[in-house]
Amino acid sequence: MNDFLQQLAAAIGPQYILTAQNDTAPFTLDWRRRYQGAPLAVALPGNTAEVAAIVRLCRAHKIAIVPQGGNTSTCGAATPDASGRQLIVALRRLKTIRRVDTDNNALTVDAGVTLWEAQQAAEAAGRLFPLALASQGTCQIGGNLSTNAGGVAVLRYGTMRELTLGLEVVLPDGRVLDQLSGLRKDTTGLDLKQLFIGAEGQLGLITAATLKLFPLPSAHATAMVGVGDIETAIDWLNRLRHRFGDRLTAFEVIDANCQQVLLRHHPALMPFSAPWLMLIELSDGGDAAELNDALVEWLATQDMLDGVMAQNETERRKLWTLREEISESQRKDGPSIKHDIAVPTSALPQLVRDCAADLERAFPGVRIVAFGHAGDGNLHYNVSFTRPGNVDLFDDEPAVNAIVYDHVYRLGGTLAAEHGVGQLKKDWLVRYKDPLALELMRSIKHALDPDGLMNPGKWL
Template sequence: MPNHLSPLAAIVGAANLLTNAHDIAPFISDYRGRYHGAPLAVALPASTAEVAALVRYCAAQHIAIVPQGGNTSTCGAATPDGSGLQLVIAMRRMHAIRHVDAANHAITVEAGCTLAAVQQVAANVGRLFPLSLASEGSCQIGGNLSTNAGGLAVLRFGTMRELTLGLEVVLPDGSVLNQLSALRKDTSGLDVKQLFIGAEGQLGLITAATLKLFPQPGAHATALLAVASAEAAIATLNALQEAFGERLTTFEMMSEVCQRLLDKHHPGSVPFLAPWALLIELSDSGTPQALQDKLGEWLARMAFSDGVLAQSEAERSRLWQLREAMSETQKQDGPSIKHDIGVPTSAIPAFIADCDAALAAAFPGVRVVTFGHAGDGNLHYNVSYTRAGNADLFADEDAVNAIVYQQVYRHGGTLAAEHGIGQLKGHWLAQYKDPAALALMRGIKQLLDPQGIMNPGKWL
């Protein structure tokens, strides 16, 4: 086998081509620890020119490439295989803010910028970048784009697909697609940047993006509400939308199981226990007190059985901590079979009832942990145990998934709403995705990457 390390080191510098077991350890496992790999090396480029040179070399030598951002993937999308032949290209050194145009509400950043860094730069010029995730301190913009990330404000602002104006991408032959336009309207042909958003690095390697910014809201009004059923939750969502329109930024729901887990691991943090807890937030211009008063008046008219309306920024932060702690709290409680599913909001109550019942019939005593972004239909529907002691949890994974995905598609949904497909869900995607759509995607893959060097072993 040729020695590829010297030519690769010549591109990025010897210090930025990692081969030592200790140095590569953070790059070879996914966030959940389900997938582990053994790469040829980990390259840390500092510029688009270096990325392009790496890709050109790999294309010439038929070396597979695994792009990696903050390595917060829950599906193994950024994890190399165990062959020792794949090059991980990690983007953490490409973290420049290239341009901020506050007047045009746009920012151009490199793919290795963390989401939190972009949020802060936007705030520094009085603007908002609205994507918000629990992992925002470590996830990177390139990964957010590659999975079409959604998060907590999709209801108002949309996913990364809606938040992106332009991209810079290194294609599988090492050429550079420069589409970093900040235009809102451009009808000069196909919008080719959309090919790479949600492609999980299988069509090219995103190196930079121009993103939309928004006016920084001056006011927030936040409440945690108790409702008796999923049907009541969706009725509340519709009533809020009718009353407040686009000022409704967030609508999250957490089952009673979630609330009890939070109370177990964070005693005293949960203000009440209810069949469902709803975290809602309005945002607008103007003063916080005026918006809080409007929400308070609405809550009084609706006469909820229990609820908390935040009266200060500290109280707002405590309510948000409940929702943001949910994933880590569940991880503390033990392993789970995770589902990042989406259904139409109107179908949420029926999906939950039907899927809960189907799982209970197959696995008596099963525990389902349901929470998520109900405002856009995206639920984290996680099975924490199927049998006493949980020892056989992952032995039951295929059977659990078969039930969940059957119900998801029966209710007009999707098996991947924001976390992507990666290594975890490819065979399920092949079963449920429209065959014509899959054939079209594979044709695009073949056209752009005929050697199949970009992130092989994933769903394409």
Template sequence: MEQLLHELAALIGPTHVLTDPADTEPHAVDWRGRYHGRPLAVALPGSTAEVAALVALCRDRGIAIVPQGGNTSTCGGATPDGSGRQLVVNLRRLRAVRRLDPDNNSLTVEAGLTLAEVQALAEGAGRLFPLSLASEGSCQIGGNLSTNAGGLAVLRYGTMRELTLGLEVVLPDGQVLDALRGLRKDTSGLDVKQLFIGAEGQLGLITAATLKLFPLPTARATAWVGVDSARTAIAWLAALQAAFGDRLTTFELISEVCQKLLDHHHPGQLPFVAPWALLIELSDSGETAALEERLVNWLSEQAMVDGVMAQSESERQRLWQLREALSETQKRDGPSIKHDIGVPTSMIPAFLEQCGQALKTAFPGVRIVAFGHAGDGNLHYNVSRTRPDPAALFDDEPAVNAIVYEWVDRFGGTLAAEHGVGQLKTPWLERYKDPAALALMRGIKQLLDPRGLMNPGKWLAP
């Protein structure tokens, strides 16, 4: 291994090959602290050419690679195993802006830029890159692509799959796939870039992407509204879409339990507590006052528990901060068994009712913290307090997961709507994913990576 480290240092520079445990430790544990590994080293290549040379070297030496971006995975998808023989390849030094083309509404960047930096680049050109996540200050574009991230504006703009025009990828044999064209229509064969979006680094390393930009909205109307039930909330969603079309950018659903957590950890900031809260945002061109008036008029005709409209940008930001604080607030409150699930939007109320009842029957006193992107059916469905002793919570994880995923499946849903599969959900994917789809995906893995060196131990492993 010492010879390999020397060769890596010759390729990318000795200061960019980390071997000291103090330097590698942050790269050896996932964001939630559930998965711990021991990498051979952490390599920090600075260009696509260096990534390609590094991958070719590892292929020749039979060394497994674990691609890593901002290391914000919640499923262990970017964590090495404990063997000390897997090389973490972190792409944070790939930071070039290759091309900003406002007339084409496109931006080509390397994979190491954070999502917040890409948003700022777009805004500086009078454009919008609409992907928005709570971790946007630390997650990187490469990781967003590898998990097909969605976030808060999927309802209008779609996931990373819909937001990507082109990719540059280093394949497992060291070849570079150059598919960075900024085209919106191309029928010249299969759209091969789609293979790598959502593959969690198991088919290659994404080094750059051409992303879709949109006109920067000049008007926004934002409201925090309380309703009496999830059924009412979903009925509102359909009515809002009918009234406002694609001006409806965000429709977030927040349970009473979530609101009480926010009120406890952020006292005085929550407008009110209702059975269910909705964060609704419209965006458009034109004047904010006109859009706000339309939303106020619509809301005035609805039955609601309570509601507030943001009267300024600072008030809008405060409402968004409450929504974005949910994950961290829940983490502060104690451990939970997390599920990033999706069901058809129309099924959300029935899922919440029936899955919740099944969990309460199995675990009296259980607490369910449910919130998420109701507009696209993605719920963050988190379970805690299955036992009096919080330390014993994860003893119940298999039984809790069995209940949750069974109800997800009954309602035609998915066990991984936004955060990927990683290590966490692999056994459940085997159970619930269509066998033909799994076989097809593994066939593609075998074709591209026959030695299984790209992010091994995750869900595409044979």
């Protein structure tokens, strides 16, 4: 191992190879604090050539690689095992904004650029990169790609799959696949970039990406509205789509238990309460007052329990801050069994109704905290208080997951909508995923990574 580490140090500089426990500790614990690893070392390459050199050395010495971006994974996808034989390759030094092409509406960045930095680079050029996540100041573009991140604007702009024009990837043998084209149409064979988006670093190391940009909206209209049930919320979604088309950018829902969690930790942010809150946003070019008036006029014709319109940018940001603080508030509130699930939007009411009933039968007094991106059918569905005082909560996790996932798949849904699978859900994926689909994915994995060195111990 000393010989391997010496070769790594020679390849990228000894100051960028971390081996002391105090230095590696920030890289070894996942965001939810469920997985703790013990790596051989942490490598901090500074460019694509150095990443390729690391991968070639790892292949020669049969050392497994765990790619890591901002270490915001919620499923343990970026955490090594405890063997002390896996190398974390953290890409935080790959920070270059390579090109902003406003004529082609494209942005090319290194994988270590944070989502916020990509957004700012686009905005400085008068454009919008629309991916928006609560962790955007920390999460990195490479990690967003590896999990096919979604966020609050998928309803209008799509996930990272739809937002990506090209990739640069270091393959498991150390070769560099350069597919950073900004083309929107290319029928010359398979779209290889899609192999690596959502693969959680198991097929190669993404080092750069060319991303789609959009016109920067000059107008927003944002409202928070309370309704009596999820059925009414989905009816609102459909009627808003019919009235405003693709100007409907975001449609978030927050249930009553989630509101109580927010009230405990951010009382000043809560405008009111209702069985379900909807956070609605329209965006467009043109005059902001005109768009705002259009939403006000439409809302005046609807039945609601309560509602508030953002009158300026400060009030708009306050409403979005409330939404973005949910995850951190939940963490402060105590442990919960978390689910990042999605079903067709038409099936959300049935999922919410039937799943809650089965959980209550199995665990009387259970608390369900539900919120998320109802516009694309993605619900963050979190379960706690399965027993009095939350004693042994995670002992109940298998039974809770089985109930939730059975309902999700019965309705044509998925157990991983935007956070990935990682270590957390790998066994459940085997239970629910089409066996032929898994066989094909494993065949691709074996073809690209026959030694199994890329992020082992995850779902492939």
